Amino acid sequence: MTMEKTRSGTALLDRTFRISLLLKGLDGVLELIGGFLLLVVTPAQIGEVGRFLTQHELAQDPRDLVANSLLHLTSNLSGSASLFGAVYLLLHGVVKIVLVWAVLKEKLWAYPWMIAFLLVFIAYQLYRISVSITWGMVLLTAFDIFIVWITWREYRIRRSQRSAPKDDVGAPPSSR
Structure with a gap:
């Protein structure tokens, strides 16, 4: 895979993540x-x-x-x-609005909370599906599972960016 394809794929996932969060915020x-x-x-x-x-x-x-x-x-x-x-x-x-806002502002603490919040509701939705299956509930659950996955992905990226040393051009290694 070329670097250009990787960047465009990442850009698409980043855009999808933002749109998904905005949909959750609107919800x-x-x-x-x-x-x-x-x-x-x-x-x-x-x-x-x-x-x-x-x-x-x-x-x-x-x-x-x-x-x-x-x-x-x-x-x-x-x-x-x-x-x-x-x-x-x-x-x-x-809770949803606060978490969506915090994740959009890239507050690291909010990512695990968003994931946990959604996992609780996914568990409840799966219970509801087991009692009485509806396409709406199935689609909502699939969307929430996707949001959990993409939030986890973004969290890992943001966490690694924060823990990586900053490269200051021309600065000696001791001042980085």
């Missing part, structure tokens, strides 16, 4: 918004929104899987489930 922002909405909107209001969003589709096809699932999800939401969801989304969103 964190959406989780914060969702958590906040769950705090201020009552379960009854959520049920009304669910009925409004699905009424047209269910009028056309009363057996529509997505519309029926959304209607079932929004109509059976209790106050305690709504509060749990809000707290979960708010905490998860804040």
